[in-house]
Amino acid sequence: MFQNLSDRLESALKVVKGENKLTEINVATSIKEIRRALVDADVNYKIAKDFTDRVKDKALGSENVLKAVSPGQLMVKIVSDELTDLMGGQAAGLNLTGNPTVILIAGLQGSGKTTFSGKLAHWLKTTKKKNPVLVACDVYRPAAMDQLTVVAEQVGAKIYKEPENKNPVQIALKGIQFAQENKCDVVIVDTAGRLAVDEEMMKEIADIKNAILPQETLFVVDSMTGQDAVNTAQAFNETINFDGVVLTKLDGDTRGGAALSVKYTVGKPIKFVSSGEKMDTLDVFYPDRMAQRILGMGDILSFVEKAQNQFDEKLAKDLERKIMRNKFDYNDFMAQINQIKKMGDLKSLMGMVPGMSKITQDLEIDDKAFVKVEAIIQSMTPKERANPDLLNMSRKTRIAKGCGRTLNDVNLFIKQFEEMSKMMHKMSKMPGFSGGGGQMPGGRSRFGKR
Amino acid sequence: MSFFGKLFGKKEKEDLDKGLEKTKDNFFNKLSRAVAGKASVDEEVLDNLEELLISSDVGLDTTVKIIERIEGRVARDKYLGAEELNFILRDEIVQLLSENNTVSLSGYETPSDVKPFILLVVGVNGVGKTTTIGKLAHQFTKMGKKVVLGAGDTFRAAAVDQLKIWSERVGCDFYSKGMNTDPAAVAYETVNYAIANNCDIAIIDTAGRLHTKTGLMQELSKIKRSVSKRLETAPHEVLLVLDATTGQNAIEQAKHFTEATDVSALALTKLDGTAKGGVAIGISDQFKIPIKYIGVGEGIDQLQPFDKQTFVETLFEQ
Numbered sequence: 001m002f003q004n005l006s007d008r009l010e011s012a013l014k015v016v017k018g019e020n021k022l023t024e025i026n027v028a029t030s031i032k033e034i035r036r037a038l039v040d041a042d043v044n045y046k047i048a049k050d051f052t053d054r055v056k057d058k059a060l061g062s063e064n065v066l067k068a069v070s071p072g073q074l075m076v077k078i079v080s081d082e083l084t085d086l087m088g089g090q091a092a093g094l095n096l097t098g099n100p101t102v103i104l105i106a107g108l109q110g111s112g113k114t115t116f117s118g119k120l121a122h123w124l125k126t127t128k129k130k131n132p133v134l135v136a137c138d139v140y141r142p143a144a145m146d147q148l149t150v151v152a153e154q155v156g157a158k159i160y161k162e163p164e165n166k167n168p169v170q171i172a173l174k175g176i177q178f179a180q181e182n183k184c185d186v187v188i189v190d191t192a193g194r195l196a197v198d199e200e201m202m203k204e205i206a207d208i209k210n211a212i213l214p215q216e217t218l219f220v221v222d223s224m225t226g227q228d229a230v231n232t233a234q235a236f237n238e239t240i241n242f243d244g245v246v247l248t249k250l251d252g253d254t255r256g257g258a259a260l261s262v263k264y265t266v267g268k269p270i271k272f273v274s275s276g277e278k279m280d281t282l283d284v285f286y287p288d289r290m291a292q293r294i295l296g297m298g299d300i301l302s303f304v305e306k307a308q309n310q311f312d313e314k315l316a317k318d319l320e321r322k323i324m325r326n327k328f329d330y331n332d333f334m335a336q337i338n339q340i341k342k343m344g345d346l347k348s349l350m351g352m353v354p355g356m357s358k359i360t361q362d363l364e365i366d367d368k369a370f371v372k373v374e375a376i377i378q379s380m381t382p383k384e385r386a387n388p389d390l391l392n393m394s395r396k397t398r399i400a401k402g403c404g405r406t407l408n409d410v411n412l413f414i415k416q417f418e419e420m421s422k423m424m425h426k427m428s429k430m431p432g433f434s435g436g437g438g439q440m441p442g443g444r445s446r447f448g449k450r
Numbered sequence: 451m452s453f454f455g456k457l458f459g460k461k462e463k464e465d466l467d468k469g470l471e472k473t474k475d476n477f478f479n480k481l482s483r484a485v486a487g488k489a490s491v492d493e494e495v496l497d498n499l500e501e502l503l504i505s506s507d508v509g510l511d512t513t514v515k516i517i518e519r520i521e522g523r524v525a526r527d528k529y530l531g532a533e534e535l536n537f538i539l540r541d542e543i544v545q546l547l548s549e550n551n552t553v554s555l556s557g558y559e560t561p562s563d564v565k566p567f568i569l570l571v572v573g574v575n576g577v578g579k580t581t582t583i584g585k586l587a588h589q590f591t592k593m594g595k596k597v598v599l600g601a602g603d604t605f606r607a608a609a610v611d612q613l614k615i616w617s618e619r620v621g622c623d624f625y626s627k628g629m630n631t632d633p634a635a636v637a638y639e640t641v642n643y644a645i646a647n648n649c650d651i652a653i654i655d656t657a658g659r660l661h662t663k664t665g666l667m668q669e670l671s672k673i674k675r676s677v678s679k680r681l682e683t684a685p686h687e688v689l690l691v692l693d694a695t696t697g698q699n700a701i702e703q704a705k706h707f708t709e710a711t712d713v714s715a716l717a718l719t720k721l722d723g724t725a726k727g728g729v730a731i732g733i734s735d736q737f738k739i740p741i742k743y744i745g746v747g748e749g750i751d752q753l754q755p756f757d758k759q760t761f762v763e764t765l766f767e768q
Binding site for chain 1: 501504505506507510574575576577578581584605606607608609611612614615616619660661662663693695696697698699700702720722729748
């Protein structure tokens with residue numbers, strides 16, 4: 001895939017030999033790289049251009065300020081700060097003051113409205129202690145109502161639907177009435193997907209909005225959307241003046257530049273990001289993380305947060321010390337596996353680490369992969385686990401028998417383990433291993449040479 | 451005049467005009483503006499061209515490629531008139547689209563010596579796989595073919611129902627084992643059904659999946675294998691459905707789906723929602739897989755065979 005922006009900038013800035021500060025010339029080269037990186041990430045071309053002009057001014061203005069940092073790093077920092085700024089400051093909440101609160105969901109076909117509606121209901125139930133009802137207003141797509149029904153069942157929310165009625169305005173109004181009668185405090189109105197150029201359908205969504213007067217109107221966007229995101233967002237905004245944006249399918253490998261395009265064009269906050277098909281995979285939006293994702297810098301903050309939630313601080317510190325001293329053994333490895341398993345889907349986790357998204361893409365990782373490894377380690381004696389060097393042929397043969405694997409499997413694993421611990425040791429000595437954008441749990445940089 | 455308006459015959463065109471009249475300028479108009487008032491191709495023209503290509507979703511790599519070729523030409527010929535740019539650009543695009551000229555089946559023809567013809571449909575979530583299947587089934591049925599739809603999306607809520615409704619609408623056969631069943635088994639049995647019931651064509655639906663999910667991609671490979679198990683030559687076509695509003699991620703999608711299932715044809719949906727046919731050019735350049743169908747509207751008739759000749763002509767018509 002594409003290089004990450006930091007690499008690109010470093011090489012772009014090397015063009016001018018011997019430069020150790022930002023100048024008119026090397027900024028111009030890197031500006032082009034930044035623009036291309038943004039466009040690669042599906043940021044609208046015009047917006048990317050606008051944005052890079054701003055960065056240029058900033059970069060030239062900041063001359064001599066930070067002499068310690070390399071121009072490449074400084075450039076990345078400026079870009080990342082500007083982008084975060086542009087993506088909006090604080091995460092915006094939902095207005096839930098209505099009685100009942102009415103939330104209207106709109107968007108293109110296949111953007112993920114129905115799935116999001118379900119997730120939102122789940123989120124409202126679990127974090128806001130609400131009793132939501134889902135209202136099925138997609139009267140066009142075959143089985144759309146059935147889909148919402150199933151989703152409602154999954155999250156344990158009520159559903160209001162009228163299979164015979166082809167008038168979404170009526171259904172929506174009756175849905176609100178239903179909520180009042182059934183003591184539901186939030187009404188989520190799921191609508192049919194529509195194209196911004198379809199005048200008739202756009203009028204319909206406007207009619208629905210005018211009839212039900214929702215407290216919140218949310219516009220659902222597929223994070224993989226390309227250059228057209230701007231036009232779509234604009235058209236929807238003109239028609240229904242939505243309050244917030246929902247970004248879906250972020251579990252893919254898209255950079256999600258559409259998020260920036262939408263935010264820049266209509267200036268409405270992104271309220272939720274959604275990834276995965278399970279109902280509990282809805283997150284509040286963090287501008288800085290999205291900025292880094294667009295830049296291909298990895299979502300290190302989310303990663304760290306996830307890690308911090310799950311990681312045992314002390315264990316992590318011990319581990320780091322061991323890595324530094326090149327004393328990583330099978331017990332640590334086992335502990336690592338258990339930690340990681342607690343954190344959830346391994347691949348998406350790895351993808352959050354800067355530079356790792358490229359590696360994990362072609363890597364076969366699933367949680368079952370650990371089963372083999374665990375069996376092998378569990379077939380070692382405690383002494384062997386603590387001293388990886390101990391493993392000779394006779395021990396390996398015994399281990400293979402013990403775990404029901406071939407000697408080859410065992411050898412392969414040991415080799416991988418050794419390589420990994422070597423790599424970890426090397427990485428731990430790299431400047432910026434635990435500094436830079438995010439802090440690894442308990443992280444400290446450079447211990448110097450052993 | 452819309453970008454796609456001229457892509458189709460009279461009848462089809464009328465179908466489309468309504469939905470398309472709102473789309474903005476066509477490619478040529480934009481191009482004219484890019485070179486307006488210029489006697490020769492200079493830095494500014496190239497910049498404008500870059501913007502035009504990128505904002506049409508052609509993609510960065512392909513855009514850079516085209517720009518570089520034109521730059522090379524300017525450097526060689528020393529002088530390049532702005533109006534020549536039009537021809538060169540057209541040249542480049544024709545070349546890009548012709549490089550994958552492997553299949554030239556017109557319309558909805560399937561090879562006459564293959565029966566049943568097994569078509570496996572794959573793609574990420576929400577691109578319009580089921581709808582595309584419904585529309586294809588409609589065309590095949592209209593041609594007098596006996597079609598069966600296999601409900602291989604056993605995961606997404608109500609996906610089986612959705613396909614069933616399509617089969618009723620179209621008036622073709624339908625095979626399902628219900629929700630939450632093994633999709634590979636459904637695929638196998640659908641082929642079985644097609645053979646036993648003398649069907650001409652079997653179209654197998656699959657659940658939408660993001661190409662980054664290794665497990666799900668492996669499931670797809672398995673589905674394909676189980677089809678081959680029942681009928682060695684099958685599937686005869688693996689159709690990857692791409693959403694035309696998708697940006698550069700479409701390239702990644704094509705790459706990963708091809709790895710998992712040897713995609714042999716592409717369908718580009720929701721082209722009516724965007725003025726950007728450019729994505730067709732980008733994909734053709736990056737992948738040598740032919741685009742076979744384009745979705746240009748919600749109507750059951752609005753899935754069209756893709757004709758690159760007409761496509762390019764439309765692009766540059768004044």
